[in-house]
Amino acid sequence: MIAPLERRSLKRLRHKPVPPPLRLVGGLAFLIAIGTGLLLLPISGTRQLTLMEALFTATSALSVTGLSVITSVRDLSLWGQILLMLLIQIGGVGFMVVAVIVFRLLGRRISFTDRIALSDSLGLLSPAAIVTLTRRVLITVITIELIGAFLLYIHWRTDPRLSEGQAFFFALFHAVSAFCNAGFDLFTGTPGFNDGIPRDSVTxxxxxxxxxxxxxxIPVVADLIAYPNERRLSLHTRITLLVVSILVVGGAVGLWLGEAFDKDGALVGQPLDRQIIVAVFQSVSARTAGFTGIANFEQLTPASQLLLIALMFIGCAPASMGGGITTGTFAVLSISLWSYARGLPTAQFGGRTLATGMVRRAAAVLTISLFVVLVASWLLVMTHDTTLDRAVFEVVSAFATCGLTLGFTDELNTFGQLVIIAVMFWGRLGALTIIIALARQSAAPQVVTYPEEQILIG
Amino acid sequence: MIAPLERRSLKRLRHKPVPPPLRLVGGLAFLIAIGTGLLLLPISGTRQLTLMEALFTATSALSVTGLSVITSVRDLSLWGQILLMLLIQIGGVGFMVVAVIVFRLLGRRISFTDRIALSDSLGLLSPAAIVTLTRRVLITVITIELIGAFLLYIHWRTDPRLSEGQAFFFALFHAVSAFCNAGFDLFTGTPGFNDGIPRDSVTxxxxxxxxxxxxxxIPVVADLIAYPNERRLSLHTRITLLVVSILVVGGAVGLWLGEAFDKDGALVGQPLDRQIIVAVFQSVSARTAGFTGIANFEQLTPASQLLLIALMFIGCAPASMGGGITTGTFAVLSISLWSYARGLPTAQFGGRTLATGMVRRAAAVLTISLFVVLVASWLLVMTHDTTLDRAVFEVVSAFATCGLTLGFTDELNTFGQLVIIAVMFWGRLGALTIIIALARQSAAPQVVTYPEEQILIG
Ligand SMILES: [K+]
Ligand SMILES: [K+]
Incomplete structure (x- = not known):
């Protein structure tokens, strides 16, 4: 028998709205569970996958990371490979969009809270017109992927190592995998491709x-699509394009210096135009697609390892297919640093003041990201016989949902696989989502204000 | 002939006050030049030191880092060793205190601007009574060092490997080196001490x-000294003591786990009490004294390497003998992160709101520190045949003026030595000093305010 008071609190418990960050965590976990289950079906594999293999693959696909403990083309059936592609697509475009569609199919109206949650996850600045935008985004995504797949198919169908059917499916798969920044590939394990993806310049x-x-x-792409009509780019789009340009060019120059001039470098002795193409591709891919443009990737020079760790850690734009602390955080921290050094009262860039609270958020993203990378790396080196650089590289790669590896993924024991799964999960949700879900939210608007006090900082 | 207008602007140039950060940079550079010159004198060495050796040693001593390209006890004469001790003392207690004394000796009154500059460097919150405080600080420092030297002398005089005179001078030298967190030692190279400093529990x-x-x-020590009268500790002191406790205990537990349970660990097979003493000492010393409590330090497990890199990077309290981003920055970032995750409007801790602008400053410190470490590490791995972990360890050690090394210092070429000298210099001045000195200061109070705009962050 339940006393009235208890029944009332039970009822309140039942109706207490789940906060958006927690809903995101639950949603991704739910998708991973479904994906794991589907990968475990006998028809998905050419052999029965183990639970850990299926869990790792599903997490890696849905978080668009691309780290893999199986050889996809050999261990998965065609159906399994199609499933993998769908998981990547869902993970990339965002399970949030899926949630919208599910809501629509169920005929339920999207509540305002849901809109807010969606706009948080997609990084949209206004919750209005979310359904319209989602439809437009989906159309854009599929159009871009189909164009990419068509180009790849035209190019690959003349490759004697691939059958007509393989060329067709590989083109589709890799277009999705590339656009979603997933970095999964089917070439590794295919006869004739001993070294993974083809690295000719067209590919x-x-x-x-x-x-x-x-x-x-998505916000930048939407902004660019609207540009011909609106003739105006948001501050976000301008900063993103600027930062991405700097990172791509800087990364490519750094990789070129590291690999073309070191005696063990991967680009030594190649023609200059080829060196440039490979360096630019690897620079683009490092944040955070994870395809290796450089063959013998595990023999990367230490200079390039460091550079790639930095690029991966910074990662892609917010609300994109990629991870990392995001170019937005990087831009805010840089602008804030320079404004501070100049003695300006606020962080300023291009005739705009960065809104209050953004520096606080950016600092929080950087702090928690460093913390997660540090703890996970420590757990890995404690439990594996490996060097520090390989472990840190692997963890940053997982956190940034990048998927590059110095060959360490194959050596992970079950505990190590669970650590990497957790880091991919954390990374895909965004640096702050889990910590916000974990923190006890301050329930009511604060009425007490505490007195200010200075402490010294470095 | 100079036109009147030009003459006027020349005059203005001559009278333009040098901003405090630039004065700090110049002051340290000046001291290093003097130190280098004195070390180059024939009486300072048992052999003639090279310019690079003298420059590296002077920078390392004045920045209380302790990295060394010479073997102090073998390559320096007794006079040279005393000089080294004085450089450490000057670098540790701060060339600012020296500046005060010089001003007093010259009979000049200290201007208000100078007081501000001093209070910046010493990290004091109010510029008042700086001369009195300096005197009190000096007395405290010398008292603590003499007590330490006395204890070490009592203990070491019975050591058959040391003569009476050696025991006396070594006690004095190492008390100074330890209190100033310099980490220089005279045991390496002394017959009978193949493995550096004695590691018995008393030492x-x-x-x-x-x-x-x-x-x-200095501010915390001053606060603690005043406590019996004032019965109140500042927020700064409370946070520092809390953070230091967490770091020491956490670091010791981590090192113990890493070294006592790994098959190659340095603490394997030793009695538990000994394991605890060594782990605690190494944890204390890592931030940022740089004495090695663990023998065969270069064979440290990767887990301990990572932990030490993190401890070094965080470093000591602001305005202390040590470097790093400082415990203050670490505390502000942690508090801000947690407050943000909880949805609080400001960063709050212990019934106090952190003053506006502190998060901005802390974020700037972290950003520039990561940037310096990254660039310097990249320069080292580009120009040396080494692994990434050893190079990063060396750079963080130099930046935090810690002086621990995985044996890489001996392998540095001239370019590498210059990089490390620059990093030690930057580190001792504090993360932001040089960047503030470099940035063109906004001349007048800003009258334009730019409109605010959001950009997305991770
Ligand atoms: K990826
Ligand atoms: K030191």
């Missing part, structure tokens, strides 16, 4: 373009 | 105590 150019567009993020 | 206890007090920083 690198098409894949690089898809990755680049996917990494700009 | 570790005394050195650890000196390091700990030196690492708390």
């Amino acid at each position: 690198l150019f098409v894949l690089g373009g898809l990755i680049f567009l996917g990494g700009l993020g | 570790l206890f005394v050195l650890g105590g000196l390091i700990f007090l030196g690492g708390l920083g």
Whole structure:
């Protein structure tokens, strides 16, 4: 028997709205559970996958990371590969969009809270017109992917190592994998491709373009599409394009210096135009697609390892297919630093003041990201016989949902796989989502204000 | 002939006050030049030091880092060793205090601007009574060092490997080196001490105590000294003590886990009490004294390498003998992160609101620190045949003026030595000093305010 008071509190418990961050966590976990289950079906594999293999693959696909403990083309059936592609697509375009569609199919109206949650996840600045926008985004995404797939198919169908059917499916799969910045590939394990994806200039150019567009993020793409009519780009779009340009060029120059002039470098002895294409592709891909443009990736020079760790950590634009602390955080921190050094009262850039609270958010993103990378790396080196650089590279790659690896993924034991799964999960949700879900929210607007006090900082 | 207008602007140029950050940079550079010159004198060495050796040693001593390209006890004469001790003392207590004394000796009154500059460097919150405080600080420092030296002398005089005179001078030298968090030692190279400093528990206890007090920083020590009268500790002191406790205990537990349970660990097979003393000492020393409590330091497990990199990077309290981003920055970032996650409007801790602008400053410190470490590490791996972890360890150690090394210092070429010298210089001045000195200061109070605009962040 339940006393009236208890019944009332039970009722309140039942009706207490789940806060958006927690809903995001639950949603991704739910999708991963479904994906794991589907991958475990006998028809999905050419052999029965283990639970850990299926869980790792589903997480990696839905978080568009691309780290893999299986060889997709060999261990998955065609149906399994199609499933993988769908998981990548869902993970990339965002399970939020899926949620919208599900809501529509169920005929339910989207509540205002849901709109807010969606706009949080997609990074949209206004919750209005979300359904319209979602439809437009989906059409844009599929159009871009189909164009990419068509170009890849035209190019690959003449490759003697691929059958007509393979060329068709590979083109589709890799267009999705590239645009979603997932970095999964089917070439590794296919006879004739001992070294993974083909690295001819046309392939690198098409894949690089898809990755680049996917990494700009939905708000930027939407802004660019609207530009011919509106003739105005938002501050967000301008900063994103600027930062991405700096990162791509800087990364490419750095990789070129590191690999073309070191005696063990991967680009030594190649013609200059080829060096440039590979360096630019690898720079684009590092944030955060994870395709390797450089063959023998595990023999990367330490200079390039460091550079790639930095690029991966910064990552892509917010609300894009990629992860990392995001170019937005990077821009805010840089602008704030320079404004502070100049003695300006606020962070300013291009005739605009950065809104109050943005520096606080950016600092929080950086702090929690460093913390997660540090803890996960420590757990890995404690439990594996490996060097520090390989472990840190792997963790940053997982956190940024990048998927590049110095060959460490194959050596992970079950505990290590669980750590990487957790980091991919955290990374895909965005640096702050889990910590906000974990923190006890301050319930009511604060009425007490505490007195201010200075403490010294470095 | 100079036109009147030009003459006027020349005059204005001559009288333009040098901004405090630039004065700090110039002051440290001046001291390093003097130190280098004195070390180059024939009486300073048992052999003639090269310019690079003298420059590196002077920078390392004045920045209380402790990285060394010479073996102090073998390559320096007794006079040279005394000079080294004086450089450490000057670098540790701060060339600002020296500046005050010089001003007083010259009979000039200290201007208000100078007081502000001093209070910036010493991290004091109010510029009042700086001369009195300086005198009190000096007396405190010398008292603590003499007590430490006395204890070390009592303990070391019975060591058959040391003569009476050696025991006396070594006690004095290492008390200064420990309290100033410099980490230079004279044992490396002394017959009978193949493995550097003695690591018996008494030595570790005394050195650890000196390091700990030196690492708390002048404001905290002053606050603690005043406590019996005032019965109140500032927020700064409370946060510093809390953060330092967490870091020491966390670091010690982490090192113990990493070194006592790994098959290659340095603490394997030792009795538990010994394991605890060594782990605590190494944890205290890592931020940022740089004495090695663990023998065969270069064989540290990767887990401990990572932990030490993190501890070094965080470093000591602001305005202390140590470097790093400082415990203050670490505390502000952590508090701000947690307050943000909880949805609070401001960063709050212990019934106090952190003053506006502190998060901005802390974010700036973290950003520029990561940038410096990244660039310097990249320069090192580009120009040396080494692994990434050893280079990053060395750079963080130099930036935090810590002086621990995985044996990489000996392998540095001239370019590498210059990079490390620059990083030590930057680190001792504090993360922001140089960037503020470099930035063109906004001349007048800003009258234009730019409109606010949001950009997305991760
Ligand atoms: K990826
Ligand atoms: K030191």
